[in-house]
Amino acid sequence: MTEPRTLDQLSPGQKATVKKVGGQGAVRRRLMDMGVVNGVEIELIKAAPLGDPLEFRLRGYHLSLRKNEAQQIEIN
């Protein structure tokens, strides 16, 4: 079996559906509070000029995540 795909592997303009929000504690809670939950559609807009963090669009708004945060989110 291959490694599950995670959110940081999207390329700009690409969309995916969230399958599982990993991680724990404050980071995970915050992600879910911001609407990153199972089944939501999320699109990578772009990376910051220095490569990290990343900018996503979901639920009609823009959200910025660090790469290591995006890594904890599995997608289809």
Add this chain to the structure above:
Amino acid sequence: MAAEPLTVALAGNPNVGKSTIFNALTGSYQQVGNWPGKTVEKKEGWVSIDGQRVAIVDLPGTYSLAAYSVEEIIARDFILNERPGIVVAVVDAANLERNLYLVCQILELGLPVIVALNMSDTARSRGVEIDVQKLSQQLNGTAVIETVGNRGIGIDTLKAAITRAQTARRQPSVLDYGDVIEAEIDQLQARIEADPVLAHQYRARWLAVKLLETDDDLRAHLEQMGHQPLVKSADEAIARVTASLGDDPETLITDRRYQFIGQAVGAAVTRPSQMAETPSDRADRIITHRLWGVPIFLLLMWIVFQFTANVSAPFVDWVDGVVTGPIAQWAAALLGAVGVSDTWLESLLLDGVIAGVGGVLVFVPVLLFLYLGIGLLEDSGYMARAAFVMDRVMRVIGLHGKSFLPLLIGFGCTVPAVYATRTLENERDRRVTGFLATFMSCGARLPVYVVFGAAFFGAQAGNLIFGLYLLGIGVALVTGLVMKRALYRSAPPQPFVMELPPYRMPDARTVGRQMWERTRGFVQRAFTVILGCSVAIWLLLAVPRSLNPGEFNTVEPQDSLFGSISGALAPVFAPAGFGTWEATGSLVTGGIAKEVIISTMNQVYALDAEEDASASETPTTFVEDMGSVAQSFGQAVILTGQEIVNIVPRTVNIIPGINLPEADFLGAGEASEDTSALNTMLTRAFTPLAAVAFTVFILLYVPCMAATAAMRHEFGSRWMLYQLGYTAVIAWVAAVVVYQGGLLLGIGGA
């Protein structure tokens, strides 16, 4: 009409127009402070609705009521403990889904809720149609009021709804979490209800849900109150749910809330099928562009820095001039009229009180310009992008992308730097950033370096100054790393997860109000501290060592208590090479304001030029004074224009090899002060090595009292004391290392 006091809490996500609604409701009847012991602003206001007095409390902007940030804890504790009669949840109609998540959590708390559907104009212009009636139905009958906060639309309806909501009997809304979870909720709920104290303090169902959500804050709280068995059975319930549903209840409960919201939005909102690219999206493609992003960031930061450091300067000088000129003279004249001129009372009022008042007021222009800059950055939506662009760099020392601005502003003045930390998202970042900001060498320290550099190193002075700035940055870096490693090592990682709000035209009233409120906050808080210090130093200088009342206020500095204290402290600095009472004395007054160091040195090295300064003052009339105050204000305005123009050449001149001349409207290019006499004295009193050690000490030692007052205001007394202690120790160590190290290497000792 019942006149029972009613409290209404305003809740909502950040940036949804909550403050605007708050202001529209309360008008000018409001009071701004901090939540006790927190770095979070608290606003409270009053409004009379149909003759009933209603207190409105503005809760911090949050996305959730999970207790992971200070803001969330404040908002939640207020709702839980103070039990406001009504919660008005302000939501952004253009971004309904995420906004309703908080609403959902508030509904679960079981209080009467009114949803203010704000920004309904923006939503409409994007083609989003919201059926208010349907939305209200979907939210179990919760009142939903459309508002446009910045135009006052819907505010009266909102007030009427507040009155109605008090009398309406409402059944608590219930979200069904599905059989498995509901069964566990029932069990926990029964246990909670069996305990009268708990049942009184919390809504049982809410607490049960929170326990299943693994809310650490509540769990710790419950354990403290001796409810370990309850927490333990919650853990068992969590394990059971996870086993039977394959996912933990925290995830399932959140999923369910968003599912509920999805249904509500699906039923009540019609959106254009294809969301067009908004102007904001287009702007962002350039502003955070891969190549342009960083230069644009640096340019904007530089402009804000110029605003606080240079553009405000003419007004600072004007305030200073008015306080030390006309106001001091009028006061002197007034005191003469009541027959107390040339007495200690006159001296106390002029040199202690009025000087102290001036010490506060000179920061007013600085802060106004700072808040103008910050207000524009925040209200336009850029501030979040600043964090986005810079995060990669600032993370290295454990800081946030938004920490850059406060640190940069620190090079101008520490006071606005401390206040600029408010733009940061979490309390830890605010504290650390404020802590490090003092090591950014502020503008008031520069003259000291210049004088010492010129006296000891002539043409090489630039190297000393540059070295000092670098040392300050270095100390901040190391301190930041140490704090990250030592203080916060065991702390769980803070999420960066941050909304990037759409760009917006900054609103003049919003920005203006913030400038006014926040500056006023500083003046109110700092006044007592600064005035107190100013009067205390005056007293020390006035009371003779001999305690002979006859010499009160006529004593020479070295024979005053000030001289004694400085003398007693001096040996502490002997290992750093400047253990004289004169040097120590200037350090003591430098604790009031760094710019005072040079004038104190002038005084204590007996080079006082005071006499001829006061002799040149000719008596003036009130009208003439008013005229000159107005005229100098006019000049300050013109000079400010000049400073704004000068941002361009200063910016261009950073590029090597280019030299654009700066504007000089009134020929204000300052004549350099004549310090040659002081130079001679200094070269006699200090060895070059001791001079370096002394400037290193000045760079690092305790922030001036205005900065200290600002820190206390923002971060609390305990944190302020840490700061004072740390800076004092690090400055002493660094100065001693420089001096002793230099001696060992045999440089510049003799």
